[in-house]
Amino acid sequence: MNTMIDPAPAPTQGADVTLRRRQSLEASVVRACTNPECGAGGVFHDVPGVNVAHYDPERKDQPVGPICLCCGAERPADEPQGEIWSREYR
Numbered sequence: 001m002n003t004m005i006d007p008a009p010a011p012t013q014g015a016d017v018t019l020r021r022r023q024s025l026e027a028s029v030v031r032a033c034t035n036p037e038c039g040a041g042g043v044f045h046d047v048p049g050v051n052v053a054h055y056d057p058e059r060k061d062q063p064v065g066p067i068c069l070c071c072g073a074e075r076p077a078d079e080p081q082g083e084i085w086s087r088e089y090r
């Protein structure tokens, strides 16, 4: 008895593989505290002596969250703007 063994399928000739790299930038508006006696910015910073409860160089530019750490007031919600820029490389 003769047994035919099918050879493994050859790689498809002429197949196109396209690699793409994509960079994307998303933005969010972070407002300052609305308490008129406070007005502290909504992100941590690295300026000593200013709004000291938000002084944290390790977390610089990160939002402080829903409560102002300087006065305890509720802060306005952050306003995500979605993707504001993107670029694709081929």
Ligand SMILES: [Zn+2]
Pocket: 033, 034, 035, 038, 039, 040, 068, 069, 070, 071, 072, 073
């Ligand atoms: Zn405040």
